[in-house]
Amino acid sequence: MSDRDTLAAWFRPTWAGGWSAMRILWLGAAALAHGPRMMGIGDVYGSRDLVLHSSIMPLNTWMEVTETHAWIAWAIGLLGLALVAWGGRAFHVGLLAWAGGSWFVLATEAINIKAYDRLLTWLALALLFSPAWRRGLARAWCSPFARYLVLVIFIAIYGSTGMCKLLHEPSWLGDGEVLRYHLVHTYFGMRPLGVVVSGWGWLVAPMAWITVAFEVSFPFLVWLKRANPWVLLVGALFHIALLMLMDVGPFGFVSLSAYPVLLHPEVARDLWERAQGWWTARRSAAAAG
Helix, strand or coil: CCHHHHHHHHCCCEECHHHHHHHHHHHHHHHHHHHHHHHHECCCECCCCCCCCCCCCCHHHHCCCCHHHHHHHHHHHHHHHHHHHHCCCHHHHHHHHHHHHHHHHHHHHCCCCCHHHHHHHHHHHHHHCCCCCCCCHHHCEECCHHHHHHHHHHHHHHHHHHHHHHHHCHHHHCCCHHHHHHHCCCCCCCCHHHHHHCCCHHHHHHHHHHHHHHHHHHHHHCCCCCCHHHHHHHHHHHHHHHHHHCCCCCHHHHHHHCHHHHCCHHHHHHHHHHHHHHHHHHHHHHHHC
């Protein structure tokens, strides 16, 4: 096979249906992250008595962000999410409005930019290049370029954290003490179920080993059609457990929002057609009965 044939195979159009699911899930995750910030406007955002300057975005150094500014920016971000939900030509404008409004609000917080906000933005960048703005994607095919962007994002996240654990935190492969510590950490632990589980050494140690194995193997297994759905199933269980055991905000929801696109397009299409066939048969049976 020539280099040209190989390149053509890599960029052959793939089933686009996963982008519809990702748009819905990403919207839900973005709303969970952006909506509650209204409760902090005037206290955290746009506060006169809490002005932070140390940041990669020293907005407070350039202008005085008032409570009114914060409300306007928050509303622009919310309007952006509404436009993304509407889809069509409004989709891309909505993504840009959400990014501008939400990051203006975040810039007033200066030093405390959370992981899920960064991931939401990276996924929004992929959505800009995706066909998610279109309707009827269950019958459409698209370039895999935007999916590759999502893959690169998650390969970087999972791969880097897994290798850091493997090379620099050997206790992850020991008795699980490090995971026990995270479950009762003051800032992102102390969930009731997490505190209980932290005392179960027989469970915490295997959880730590599986976490490292999943993160280190993800960059390789996610490309393989047969392994892809299984590694994503482990990832989904990982994030569900994270939501139940630790206080990391909507990070799990943000991560899971991209899983319909991370799923191999041929596998995703097969699952969609099976589900559609099951639903059609059930409706026909109900009509006949």
